[in-house]
Amino acid sequence: MKSEKAVQVIIGGEAGQGLATVGRLLSLILVRLGYRIVVTQSYMSRIRGGHNTFAIRVSPGEIAAPVEPIDVLVALTPETVDLHRGDLTEDGLIVGDASFVEKRKGCAAVPFGEIAREQHVNTAAVGLLCSVLGIGLDMAEALVDETFKKKNEQVIEENLAALRGGYEWAEQREEIHRPLPAPRRREKRLMMSGNEAIALGALSAGVRLCAFYPMTPSTSIPLTLISAAGEAGVVVEQAEDEIAAINMAIGASYAGAPAMVATSGGGFALMIEGVSLAAMTETPVVVVVAQRPGPATGLPTRTEQADLEMVLYAGHGEFPRAIFAPGDVEECFYLARQAFETAEHYQGPVFVLTDQFLADSARAVKPFPVEELEQVRPGADPDSVKTPYRRYEITGDGISPRLLPGASDHLVVAGSDEHTEDGHLTEDLGARLRLADKRLRKGLGLSRETIAPSYAGDAEPEVLLVCWGSVKGAALEAAGRLRDSGTAAAVLHFSQVWPLDPGRFLDRLRGPARVIAVEGNATGQLARLIHRESGFEIPERIHRYDGLPITPGYILRSMEG
């Protein structure tokens, strides 16, 4: 994956200054023009003040990784310049108000006060960036029109004037132009973040109830569902706590509504008894865990991949589960769908493990074929079951006929105590063994169906980067750069981290001279799991746990040691 033609624009400022508005508007303009983007949002856990950034990496070709170098730094405060000056590329440009940006080479000291009224400065900045990036103003004008059409004509006119003011100011100054290469071709793309894609995938799978307690960085999943809830027929309920949320989802699922919860580490900790309940009652439930650094409250708005082991071992007792770990926005969509299908088929808890970086990272994605994709259909046909109906009938694959309560004269008894096949509680230890074995047999099917890690790169690499979840893009680009510099390299990416089937990846690990696990945590949780499951100990490790996403540069620097 080449990156020469990519440019990074970073907008920095205090929370509450509207930098995300500028960032989203510019991102959408770029996506509509046919560019690819990788957005990285870095924010502090506060509503006002502090220092936040909205980074847009843009390229005519495919990109998937966040990077550090900055080509255009848009500073809404002097602090932005101080904090990020060091990351500017040789030809980098600082854009900021003339009150704090010097008039010298590499700087655009903009008299925003002369160009626009205070409330329209952000719009003026968008216009200015359209000129700096050489992308014209048509798309920006169309978007301003759309954005403000619910308001009045005057608001539209004022914003258009500010937009043009910024654009024209920059047009006259060739020295600040950093034109993007033309997009290759205009095909329809959408701007979507990882969390938005998870929500869309859930809707496409037929989610009917999402219960949640607000927790960064998961909250945008229920919020996206809420924005569709009326038309999509989904109940999204803010529960009194995470314990209520997962029990509500399980209750809904038992009664036939495909259900999910979305949370982060601390909230998930509260849900764990519920995970065990879903397993024992054999009730489908999709649990999205958007990771952030812990322990405890940790760094609430930053990113990390340190909850793999927590999700893997969550819940008392022994039971099968599946854990998906999407590597990009497309995988967020498809694995969210897959999670619902797997949960329904295997009747138990299924996890989607994402993180703050991917949750908030907008990309240009092809529209998903939502009109062609099938939904899950909970429950078996009541006419197909034997009488008397036994909810937990012993079967070869461990999957028992799940009927929905009220749908027929068959009574559906689900129990959290150990139970007999009819669902009623028992202390018959023979029944215990039969039912425990039945539940565990579902794990064999889950193992058989597990998604093999994807492999990309040279067939006989010197360097193999092993990663999971959101590190995918950075690893692919790092491998690409290694190849460019003459080192055969490849990436083994796990989008499903449980169950693992070593038969599908062990050979890949055995060949390369350097096998390096790249993980957004301090201790190498996937590497440890691979070792346990396959016996292969990955000799080199790259870890990042400072709250920032892993970048290609971070990987390459770490490799040099």
Add this chain to the structure above:
Amino acid sequence: MATIEEFGEYETAWCPGCGNFALLEGLKQGLAASGRRPRDLLFVSGIGQAAKAPHYLNANVFNGLHGRALPAATGAKLADPRLTVIVESGDGCCYGEGGNHFLAAIRRNVDLTMIVHDNMIYGLTKGQASPTSQRGHVTKAQPGGAAAERFDPVSAAIALGAGFVARAFVGDTEHLAQMVAEAIAYRGFSLVDVFQPCVSFNRVNTFAWYKKRCYRLPAEYDPSDREAALRRAGEWGDRIPIGVLCRADRPVFEDSIPALSAGPLAGREVDRKKLSQFQRRFG
């Protein structure tokens, strides 16, 4: 309409003489009177001796976690509002472990009925104080007597604005059955707190203790007067009222959720055209 027999007879795990037997009997009578068939009913329970009761009935059952019956019941009711959903569990489960859900369920006002086996003690774990144990109640775990004040569920429910709050006593089965039937008929969250003796672990609040104190609310009692209801619910000591303490119409949660206007969530088809339109918003 189902008969009492249709709700079945099962062997139980309860102590001989347990108040649960009479409660189950009164419950079945109330169910029969409510006109619901076993297939229309979903019992959701937590953990404890009381929470086993739904296993001794013919009905759909979701026997969940200790304290978590209410949220599971809420989810099930939202998924399929055609089900008559009854939460049945003990005082520890409903008011202790599940206290937050009790508050939230009253505020939410989903159409659920909550029947609490209130024996003022933890039975399954062999006799520790429960939230409804009286201050000073001596147990092995509270040898100096329970130091915390008794939680008064009916007063709390009335104070929180619950629309249907009733109390019953297993020594008056006919009245209990009536409370159950009325609670089921009420649309919205309904609470029936049922006094029952624990013959093994509560030597204070015995059958005779309740029998001596419980009296039916007089016919002229007006449950729509919330302030009067609070005063009456607070009556404790020599005389304790049983009956519908408080009754009022309240907006029902389900009616305010647009997604539920098209019928049950269960079995609904994805409107792919609408989903495609929704997706276009990201363009």
